[in-house]
Amino acid sequence: MERDSQMSRKKDERRLFIFLIVFLFPMLAVAVVGGYGFAVWISQMFLGPPGPPG
Secondary structure, eight states, X not given: OHHHHHHHHHHHHHHHHHHIIIXXXXXXXXXXXXXXXXXXXXXXXXXXXXXXXX
């Protein structure tokens, strides 16, 4: 009985690990990079492009 619960727990942990590595972390990376790019784009709309004024 106890062994079955340990096996199902390991199976659940493996599923969670695969979900985190394959789905969640890549989606978070895309969201962070996209959010940063959006913030730079919006700031350049208001503050102008970077570099010396000319």
